[in-house]
Amino acid sequence: MFIFHSLVLKIASRCNLNCSYCFMYNLGDDSFKKQPKFISEDTIVNVVEKTKNYIIKNQLKTFNFLFHGGEPLLLGKNKFREIVLKIKDLENEVKNLQISFNIQTNGVLLDEEWCQLLYENQVEIGISIDSTQASHDKYRVDHKGQGSYEAVKSAIQLVKRKTKRADVITVMDVEENPLFVYESLKKMNIDSVNFLIKDFTHNNFPFKKDKKYNQPYANFLIELFDIWFEDKEKFDIPIFVGYINVILGFANFDDLNSNELKSLIIETNGEIEPIDSLKACGQEFTKTNKNIKDNDLEAIFESSLGSLYFNESMQVCSQCKDCPIFEICLGGRLVHRFDKKNGFDNPSVYCEDMVKFICHIQNRLLDVFPDIDKTEIERLNYNDIIAYNHLNAKKKLDNENLKKYKETI
Ligand code: SF4
Numbered sequence: 001m002f003i004f005h006s007l008v009l010k011i012a013s014r015c016n017l018n019c020s021y022c023f024m025y026n027l028g029d030d031s032f033k034k035q036p037k038f039i040s041e042d043t044i045v046n047v048v049e050k051t052k053n054y055i056i057k058n059q060l061k062t063f064n065f066l067f068h069g070g071e072p073l074l075l076g077k078n079k080f081r082e083i084v085l086k087i088k089d090l091e092n093e094v095k096n097l098q099i100s101f102n103i104q105t106n107g108v109l110l111d112e113e114w115c116q117l118l119y120e121n122q123v124e125i126g127i128s129i130d131s132t133q134a135s136h137d138k139y140r141v142d143h144k145g146q147g148s149y150e151a152v153k154s155a156i157q158l159v160k161r162k163t164k165r166a167d168v169i170t171v172m173d174v175e176e177n178p179l180f181v182y183e184s185l186k187k188m189n190i191d192s193v194n195f196l197i198k199d200f201t202h203n204n205f206p207f208k209k210d211k212k213y214n215q216p217y218a219n220f221l222i223e224l225f226d227i228w229f230e231d232k233e234k235f236d237i238p239i240f241v242g243y244i245n246v247i248l249g250f251a252n253f254d255d256l257n258s259n260e261l262k263s264l265i266i267e268t269n270g271e272i273e274p275i276d277s278l279k280a281c282g283q284e285f286t287k288t289n290k291n292i293k294d295n296d297l298e299a300i301f302e303s304s305l306g307s308l309y310f311n312e313s314m315q316v317c318s319q320c321k322d323c324p325i326f327e328i329c330l331g332g333r334l335v336h337r338f339d340k341k342n343g344f345d346n347p348s349v350y351c352e353d354m355v356k357f358i359c360h361i362q363n364r365l366l367d368v369f370p371d372i373d374k375t376e377i378e379r380l381n382y383n384d385i386i387a388y389n390h391l392n393a394k395k396k397l398d399n400e401n402l403k404k405y406k407e408t409i
């Protein structure tokens with residue numbers, strides 16, 4: 001049985017923005033329309049009760065709640081405060097338990113009062129902003145099509161003043177200039193930026209993957225990585241730090257694959273679901289028919305999607321299983337593997353980008369740290385890995401060839 005330490009609570013199912021790439025509303029699943037707009041008190045009572053049972057059964061000492069939506073601030077301050085206090089009460093009921101809170105907001109409604117409320121309840125704030133004003137206002141628009149950049153930028157400054165930290169997530173726009181993106185974010189005095197790759201599947205990937213496919217995501221990430229790597233006053237980019245740690249052996253497959261990093265979703269009506277980005281795979285795709293009212297949290301493992309999610313790095317296609325950089329890439333995120341023809345039995349739609357990007361980081365680290373133990377880390381060649389993976393995908397290699405080829409990389 002996998003143990004998780006975190007729940008994502010969808011406290012609002014609607015949003016004041018209408019971002020064009022949003023998997024909640026704009027990628028083919030409109031089941032949000034059947035959801036109550038806000039989580040109810042009864043559902044919160046059930047969440048608290050079932051989480052308490054889960055914590056006690058698994059003797060957990062820490063547990064995290066991430067408030068999410070839609071836009072969680074739409075719930076309003078009073079209701080939000082009540083929810084936090086109800087959950088926080090778990091610390092009085094379970095000995096030595098420490099509860100932590102995060103919130104992911106688009107920032108538009110974040111004012112002084114919200115900031116104070118979150119600060120005094122120790123709710124860590126994550127804000128979504130896209131890399132530059134042009135990019136942000138192209139995708140992150142309100143229901144009238146107006147960009148939200150200025151409002152979000154003010155919210156970030158407010159949070160920074162209040163909490164002395166600003167952590168943001170940014171959906172990558174590969175049409176932007178990486179240097180401009182880096183400088184634009186740095187000017188905001190941000191502490192960390194998590195760069196996200198858009199939730200495309202094999203069915204809606206906007207680039208034609210023929211022989212001329214030139215890996216726009218890898219090109220963007222490589223340029224950004226080099227700028228960041230050279231910068232002596234850099235902000236944190238967790239995706240880069242994560243890859244460096246794995247390549248240098250400070251983190252390994254088990255760390256990356258740890259279910260401590262995974263969360264369950266509780267929808268506003270109490271439905272228990274695995275990761276919400278899978279909404280991009282189709283209508284009602286994430287539905288498990290399990291509700292916190294009638295089920296324990298562990299019920300997620302009875303659903304095939306839940307079980308797949310908690311095993312996502314073990315259940316990969318044959319190409320990924322034998323890929324020379326599998327222990328770094330892990331086959332990509334589930335949503336990126338999906339194809340209507342054969343479900344998740346595919347490499348990531350970003351496979352070639354990941355190969356190119358990982359080769360670059362590993363080779364760059366070897367250049368910068370020539371004393372690295374070469375028996376542990378060797379130079380990678382993009383063309384060799386791609387050729388090997390393509391052959392392997394067609395299952396034309398026998399084991400001898402496979403071994404031989406691996407040795408030449
Ligand atoms: S702010 Fe978030 S939830 Fe709202 S539309 Fe944009 S991506 Fe979706």
Ligand code: SF4
Binds near residue numbers: 320321326350354
């Ligand atoms: S690089 Fe491609 S083949 Fe290798 S693990 Fe990642 S998605 Fe799979």
